[in-house]
Amino acid sequence: GAGVSQSPRYKVAKRGQDVALRCDPISGHVSLFWYQQALGQGPEFLTYFQNEAQLDKSGLPSDRFFAERPEGSVSTLKIQRTQQEDSAVYLCASSLVGGSNTDTQYFGPGTRLTVL
Amino acid sequence: GENVEQHPSTLSVQEGDSAVIKCTYSDSASNYFPWYKQELGKRPQLIIDIRSNVGEKKDQRIAVTLNKTAKHFSLHITETQPEDSAVYFCAASQRSGGSYIPTFGRGTSLIVHP
Numbered sequence: 121g122a123g124v125s126q127s128p129r130y131k132v133a134k135r136g137q138d139v140a141l142r143c144d145p146i147s148g149h150v151s152l153f154w155y156q157q158a159l160g161q162g163p164e165f166l167t168y169f170q171n172e173a174q175l176d177k178s179g180l181p182s183d184r185f186f187a188e189r190p191e192g193s194v195s196t197l198k199i200q201r202t203q204q205e206d207s208a209v210y211l212c213a214s215s216l217v218g219g220s221n222t223d224t225q226y227f228g229p230g231t232r233l234t235v236l
Numbered sequence: 237g238e239n240v241e242q243h244p245s246t247l248s249v250q251e252g253d254s255a256v257i258k259c260t261y262s263d264s265a266s267n268y269f270p271w272y273k274q275e276l277g278k279r280p281q282l283i284i285d286i287r288s289n290v291g292e293k294k295d296q297r298i299a300v301t302l303n304k305t306a307k308h309f310s311l312h313i314t315e316t317q318p319e320d321s322a323v324y325f326c327a328a329s330q331r332s333g334g335s336y337i338p339t340f341g342r343g344t345s346l347i348v349h350p
Binding site: 124151153160161162163164165168170175176211215217223224225226227228229230 | 240242280285336341
């Protein structure tokens with residue numbers, strides 16, 4: 121079946137612009153995660169949804185970052201007034217539920233954001 | 237919060253040799269430890285995981301060991317092949333609101349020379 125998809129795959133923004141990154145999880149997956157991966161680093165947790173509820177947003181670096189999943193499926197990560205330090209790959213992952221045998225997170229291909 | 241240290245940052249081996257990557261974590265509440273493989277420009281893919289009630293797990297050429305007392309866990313790859321070349325990430329996860337939230341290490345770039 122189809123895996124996690126993300127769009128756009130590449131985004132170039134001028135400093136100060138707003139951007140919106142989309143994630144389509146695997147159909148039926150309840151949990152959805154957003155990560156930021158800087159060059160040469162591991163993914164860093166941003167936020168997590170269970171269905172439409174945002175249960176943890178402790179990793180969002182500032183109030184310029186906002187995520188939503190209004191119908192419990194597709195999610196959008198929005199970054200307002202982008203800064204150069206926001207340049208990174210933004211990864212989305214989904215998992216079936218979150219129980220002991222279903223914690224595997226399946227990652228999307230990522231969106232590479234470059235802020236000029 | 238959790239802190240994960242991963243070593244080495246780069247590992248170069250000859251085809252057929254074994255490779256070992258080590259990680260330490262700081263928070264004893266972490267209880268789930270996945271390992272991901274990320275090829276250049278590709279998405280991270282889970283290759284093996286271990287839970288805190290188990291000391292070792294094997295899957296063909298890959299094994300992971302966990303020492304909860306010392307708070308460290310390791311990935312072992314035997315009979316390495318060129319297609320094993322990639323960046324490997326360890327993670328230590330804690331349950332939050334019904335799912336596991338991972339803290340990743342900085343990655344190990346494994347290079348297998350034919």
